[in-house]
Amino acid sequence: MSIKNKLSRMKSHLKKEEQPLLVKNPVGNKSIIPFMEQWKQENVSPYWLDNEYCLIREVRYSLDYTHGNYTFREFCHVVDDWNNATYDHPLSAKGHQASDLFFFDTETTGLGGGAGNTIFILGYAQLIKNEIVLKQHVLPHPGAEIPLFNSFLENVDYSTLVTYNGKAFDWPQVKTRHTLIKEHVPKLPEFGHFDLYHAARRMWKHRLERTKLSIVEAEILGVKREDDVPGFLAPMIYFDFVERKNPEGMLGILKHNEIDILSLITLYTHLSYQLLRKDQQISAKETLEVGKWYTLIGQTDIAKQNLQSIDEQNKEELLEAAFLLAKQYKKEKKFEDAIILWRKIIETYTKKTNPVVVIQSLIELAKFAEHKEKNIQNALTYTEKAQFILREHQELLRIEPELQKRYERLEKKLHTIKRNQLFH
Template sequence: MDTEQPVVRQKYSLRPSPLAAATTKLAATLSGVWAEGTEGRYFTAEQTYPRSHRQGIHLLEDFLAADSHALAKLCREPAINGVDLSSALFLDTETTGLDTGGNTLVFLVGLGYFENEEFRVRQFFLYDPAGEAAMLHAISALVQRFSLLVTFNGKSFDVPMLGARYWPHGQGHAQRFLVGMPHADLLYPARRLWKDRLRSVRLANLERTLLGVRRTGDVAGAEIPDLYLRYLHDGAVDRLLPVFYHNAQDLLTLATLATYAASVYADPFDGRVQDGLDFLCVGRAYEAAGDVDNAIRAYDRALSLSLHPAAQLDACKRITPLYKRTARLNHAVALWEEMVTSERRHSILPYEELAKHCEHVLGDLQRAESLVIEALRLLPLDPCTRTSERDLEKRLRRIQAKLAALPVSDAPAGESR
């Protein structure tokens, strides 16, 4: 364990002189300060923003009025419900790679939080791998002031990556703060609310398509590790400015994303949601949370909008059992009737459901027969169904057997038995 830092130095071919020279330029170039902690010297860059700062479609302070209940449901983290959002800590890290092994450094740890009338961003920078212990100790001391962690993919990446760095310095106990507080990892709400429509829910794509955030002077995330490794080689601090900007912007966007996601879940019916796929997604989120009434409303709204065949089938499959569970069979029947008369007759599901209803509830065997025959005709055109031709033919034979067994006086008009 104690040999890890020398290994890192050997891997990156560190030369003391470039980094020693770089330390004299850090404060001026990165608008930061040096501090002395119990473990040694560390460097932080600091920026403050007014709470009224606009990051895309929201002000930073809008987060403070967000619905914590909605955020808890979306994150599936009950402990978030009722938490004081002013005690939230936004976390984003930059690393030399994606591997959680010992040779990956977390060289920039961005922390954002509300303080007085400002939003403060503190960026702990690993100016030299030899100073890692001091940086980590300072981070743990600050983080313990807060009661909610907000990240994007932090559960899978930032938190385990940062936590792993404590062990080589004998500070394993100190990293427990990272897993001990409620954690709003916004990657999961993003997937639940927008994956169907956007496909990619990378933070950069969410900024462009949903949040109205436009960056200038940014750097692609894939380029960041190499920029730091070059800094370790030659001590050139200037090239890291876009990395600090990138990290700070991620923190600001987390506040906007959390606010917007919570507002969509809290009330998607107020006009902010327009796309059928988004209503389908929020319906699933409501259903998973046990909110049947809002799930039905969302699925119903999705079906009223334009959906591709697979999405329409999914919405129909999901809303049908909810209608039945809540004794609203008439709503289900109305939906099936609308679907079989629609010009967008892509799915055999409504034909199957109506056939069962006609056979078992209404006793209308003749219509049940015609519905199954139509389902058989449409079966090759429905790529999403799991019903086989054999299943439909079996149903048809049963219905026809029932028709054949009817007394002549009970046979449908126009038939002779």
């Protein structure tokens, strides 16, 4: 039967993926595991528990192995760099060794949540001695979750989880399935969590239409997949494997999962290079995003270093960086430094410039003129300029009521001052 016909035959399973699969284990003898010779050729061995089993595949990589643009040795180096850094970040590995980071991914029978969504591969990689050791725990049929989770939890020693959208999907799925068998397996451990999906969205939303891991791999990390099985076919292939036991299709899913996990190591390395100012090829836009991120979490000094490093050739990024720096100077009550930057922004304005930073800079100058300099005429002039720019950008008209209110208040205030001067 062709693979097309097999997949077509299995489509009915996908429609029922929210219903638990009830398949009895046909194996009652430890000496009989279907296609075990083929599994052994792929470094797969069985794990037995009370006459039930799961399968465990193990692959080892040298630290000099290159996955995408980085070797795994460079991953070890960035962990050392985080430990030597004087600033903090949500992705910082400070306080951890490289071996503490646990790169984790799952394959499931569906993208939805709930007890009917079964995890059939628990995959992870970790630095052990001088190698990256990648293990994948495979569910041979839906009735074997106890050996699957027992083998996973008893052999894993980790303190920090690294995933790609695992906070919203992978780990909640693990918790759901664990709840169903928690009386028979070890407790789930407590640990920290790095979710690289949100970091990728922050850093490259300007460059990528979607931040799916395979797209980030190809466009950012230099990872090239060959003959890869699409992830959306994984459930159908697994259902076929449960029925026929032939590992042929599952080996493709295991390779897909393996690449996902290795790419997490490369992605963490690359993001760390950019956040640690080690990426020599970083773009102005990426530098700006790094500066914004550090600003958001209150790491002012490293934020300034990034924002101040954007050169004059990158006009748009330079103006956004100047606005963020001015905002920080205002917080520090360095008003003269802030004013210099606000004026620089409005003086270099063109129709191609981000109008938001220009309008906001004019508003800040208006506030300073009104409240610090007590120069109502200048405040009114800055407000008029902001209104003029606003009219050129219809998409920003939501700001108009605020500006109009400011203009009317300043005009009334100026009129009162002039009237008082007249009577004196």
